Amino acid sequence: SxxxxxxxxxxxxxxxxxxxxxxxxxxxxxxxxxxxxAVEGADAITVRHLLTMTTGHDRCHLFDEGVxxxxxxxFFQVPLSTVPGTHFMYENHASFILSAIVTALTKQTVNxxxxxxxxxxxxxxxxxxxxxxxVSYGAFGLELGALDMARFGHFCLNEGSWKGETIxxxxxxxxxxxxxxxxxxxxxxxDRFGYGYQFWINDxxxxxxxxxxxxxxxxxREFGVVFAVQS
Numbered sequence: 001s002x003x004x005x006x007x008x009x010x011x012x013x014x015x016x017x018x019x020x021x022x023x024x025x026x027x028x029x030x031x032x033x034x035x036x037x038a039v040e041g042a043d044a045i046t047v048r049h050l051l052t053m054t055t056g057h058d059r060c061h062l063f064d065e066g067v068x069x070x071x072x073x074x075f076f077q078v079p080l081s082t083v084p085g086t087h088f089m090y091e092n093h094a095s096f097i098l099s100a101i102v103t104a105l106t107k108q109t110v111n112x113x114x115x116x117x118x119x120x121x122x123x124x125x126x127x128x129x130x131x132x133x134x135v136s137y138g139a140f141g142l143e144l145g146a147l148d149m150a151r152f153g154h155f156c157l158n159e160g161s162w163k164g165e166t167i168x169x170x171x172x173x174x175x176x177x178x179x180x181x182x183x184x185x186x187x188x189x190x191d192r193f194g195y196g197y198q199f200w201i202n203d204x205x206x207x208x209x210x211x212x213x214x215x216x217x218x219x220x221r222e223f224g225v226v227f228a229v230q231s
Contacts, residue, residue, distance in 0.1 A: 002149065002230070003211030006129070006142035007095045009118075009152070011051060011198035013102045013110045015160070015172035016117060022105050023047055030076055032101040038076035041084075045076075047101065049084045050094040051197035052180045056080035062093035062139070070133065072100050088181045088195055092139035095198060099138025110136040122155050122162050124148045140211075146230045149209075153217040153226030156199075156207070177207040177219065 017023040023032070025048040030038060032047075045055050058081040061067070067074050075093050099110045106113050111129035119126050127148070130141030144152075155161075156177060160168035176197035183200075184192045191210075194201035200208050202218065209217040218227040 001140065001211075002142055002144050002215055003140050003213065004092075005144075005149065005209040005211040005215055005217060006138065006140045007198040008156075008209035008217070009114065009142060010095055010098050010102070010110055010136075010138040011176050012118060012160075012168055013113055014047070014051065014098055014197075015168040015176060016113075017102060017105060018172055019169045023101065025051070029097060029101065032104055033072055033097075034104070035073055035076050037073070039079050041080045042076040044080075045084045047098070048197075050098050050101075051176075052085075052195060053088050053091050053094055054085050054181055055089070055091060055094050056082045056084040056087070057089060057091060057093070058082070059089070060091040060093050062091075062096055071096055072135075088183050088186070090186065095139035096135070096137060098198075099136050103135050109134060110138060111142070118155075118167060121165065121167055122151045124151055146228045149215075149217050149230065150226055150228035152209070153219055153228055156209075156217070156219050157221060157224065157226050 026046050028043045029045050029047050029050055030043050049055050057078050061078050075097050102110050109131055115126045128143045129136045159170040160173035177199055178196055179194035179201050180196050183195050193203045196207055200210050206219045206221050214231045216229045
């Protein structure tokens, strides 16, 4: 597993639907999903807030003990502790909701959706991505080797294109890979330089996809270099 590097692949799937006009980043996320009840203010959480981890929650509630609701229902029943869009809080649940939105719109898991649109184009054999009720976990669960990680890194370095073909718009990828929200308050010193759309910002700029146990895809545009590390 590449753990949270999975999030960056989810971001790319969202970007593809943004390009097609099927997702509006500033539209309430709940409008894309079939949710019966929600707490006050939950309709203020936009897709952009999910991408930037600024949902207004104070912690991640994905798979809370004793909660028997589906994670999509559960997400919109978490009381808000801050105004959405104002405070970064790293949250796997937000990435799961992004994955659920892609599935709601395409009737495919993110993994299936990306197969012919990304994997096949950049030379990745369709990987395993763990899922729940037909939804790829989004935040984690994707399994790739270092060479495939490097391919994805070069796709990011090329701002969404591969061998001259645009896979995701440069407009979206530039936004995804740039500083969107401050993260100076987080525990890990390496993660204090900001966050994009499911990508971390490096201390020298540019961005990285990062997973638990020191797994990284680091993009360095100045020298046109990608580092892919698994450990």
